[in-house]
């Protein structure tokens with residue numbers, strides 16, 4: 001637990017599958033006049049719950065002192081514990097309305113979700129053996145979520161006041177369709193969720209339930225944050241950092257580079273998203289990892305990320321797609 005500025009605490013909660021890049025998830029406790037606001041919740045594990053309880057006790061509060069829980073986006077590391085925390089605190093839960101429908105499908109109707117995802121990977125030529133891990137990982141993360149309905153939904157533009165702080169809700173789609181960031185203009189603080197992290201480039205995936213151009217959305221919402229005057233960024237993973245504009249530039253540059261790498265692979269002949277994914281380099285934060293060395297879950301994310309780039313390039317007029325024998329191919333325009 002660390003008080004990053006007076007009245008805002010960073011609590012690091014353990015992840016069930018920590019990786020070299022993502023060791024923990026941050027939740028932020030915001031002090032109010034007579035109340036506390038919690039941003040993000042951690043995974044639905046005993047370990048994360050106990051860790052949160054202990055860190056709150058170190059500050060001198062209990063779950064009952066939390067009156068509002070805001071979730072930046074629906075991923076299990078940010079939203080997993082929401083249902084349990086609601087029970088223990090009776091806090092009002094709030095997130096963006098676009099996350100609500102997805103949660104219903106993903107966690108209440110998981111077989112339908114898996115079916116849609118399998119069809120999607122199939123038309124993008126992902127072979128059956130690479131797909132078999134999908135079911136296991138999808139069912140695995142279902143166990144780590146108890147879906148909770150929001151008491152309040154945001155559209156973006158709302159103000160969240162605790163008395164001491166006044167946060168503006170910013171809708172920042174891309175990493176997930178209803179992702180939000182929270183900006184405190186007077187204190188010059190931005191809570192960035194997974195939208196902007198200091199070293200990790202957040203995954204941007206295109207799949208049946210995403211928007212039609214998530215990478216386009218992501219780049220637009222990055223550009224929209226450029227004008228914010230903030231001194232401190234509080235991310236969902238890693239540590240608080242400074243320098244919003246340079247980090248936004250780096251992220252934009254990263255996607256530009258990936259797009260030109262993708263275009264390079266298409267020079268010889270049209271290819272499927274799967275073929276392209278196996279030919280480009282992944283995880284630049286770790287110096288670049290080849291397809292063969294990706295974990296099974298990362299392979300699925302990689303294909304969906306390639307697809308997000310291809311669709312963004314198609315919207316920009318750089319590539320075309322066509323169908324042949326039930327499979328989608330891309331070629332330079």
Ligand SMILES: [Zn+2]
Nearest residue numbers: 073075175194
């Ligand atoms: Zn996320």
Ligand SMILES: [Zn+2]
Nearest residue numbers: 075077194236
């Ligand atoms: Zn995350």
